[in-house]
Amino acid sequence: MPGIQLFITCLVDSFYPKTGEAIVSILHRLGVDVEFVPDQTCCGQPNFNAGLRAEARLVAEHTIRVFEKTTGDIVTPSGSCAHMLKHGYSELFADDPAWLTRAQALASRVFEFTEYIVDKLGVTDLGAQWNGTLTYHPSCHTLRGMNIDRQPRALLANVRGATILELPNAEECCGFGGIFSMEHPELSAEWLKRKIGNLESTNSPTLVVTEAGCLMHIAGGLHRQKKRQRVVHIAEVLGNR
Structure with a gap:
């Protein structure tokens, strides 16, 4: 049985535990052993995006040390956190050969959730069911940073009972962008x-959505405008049977 390390992300851990539970349930059904390292923290992206590179390096060093003690792929339900781990760390340590080597070793193990299922496990049908219509918003980091789009769409296309409608101007940012919204x-x-x-x-x-930041931002806007639509992470759709 293959084993993975779950990098849960700050937002999923703090606000969307059902997303994390859905991911674990899906991976277990696929025969994947899921491990969670309790010493994991933020990936450091907020500091990185704010230009606080020294502070971001401290967080990155901690994350690298934590996962160096583990084995297996690292799977995360966030394209932005995956992008930080795979690409941001290499930029942070570009002038430090020793740490750069360690960052690149970590990066080689990192997968966004849908990327792992489709590209690593070769699965596009999870036996999910959803009665109703769905539309998909690709987050910026997932789409442009990680070049991940066909994977979530392939998984959604095989959800039984669901009608998938294309979202107009889907590739436009929702406006969150982490500290950008502030x-x-x-x-x-x-x-x-x-x-x-x-x-x-x-x-x-x-x-x-595939990103908890987009989920929080769009759902918050819908709530403030008293709209009836809801926003869900793709893991909760794929875990519904």
Whole structure:
């Protein structure tokens, strides 16, 4: 039985535990042993994006040390965290050969959740069922940073009972972008307004995402506007039977 390390991410750990539970359940059904290292923390992306490189390096060093003690692939339900682990760390340690080697070793083990299922396990049908219409929002880091798009779409296409509708202008950012939404709140709000408008145009009651940050941002906007649509992480759709 193959084994993986689950890098749960801050947002899933703190706000969306059902997403984490769905991931573990799905991987167990696929015969994958899931391990969780309790010493894991943030990947350091907030500091990295804020330009606080020294602080980001400290977090990155901790993460590398923690996972060097483990074996197996590292799977995370976040394209942005996967991108940080695979690419951000190499940038942080570009001037430090010893740490760069360790960062690259870590990067070689990292997979975003849907990427791992489709590309590593070769599975596109999880036997999931969903009665209703779904539409999919590809997060920026997952789509552009990790070049992951066909994998979540392939998995959703095999969800029994679901009708998948294309989201207009799907590739546009939802406006979250981590600290971007705090540094540029007016621009963030405008992008969120456009994303919600595009969602409404599909008449789909459910928007599927692969990123907890997008989930929180869009769901928050829907709640404030008293809209009926809901946002779910793809793991919860794929885990529904």
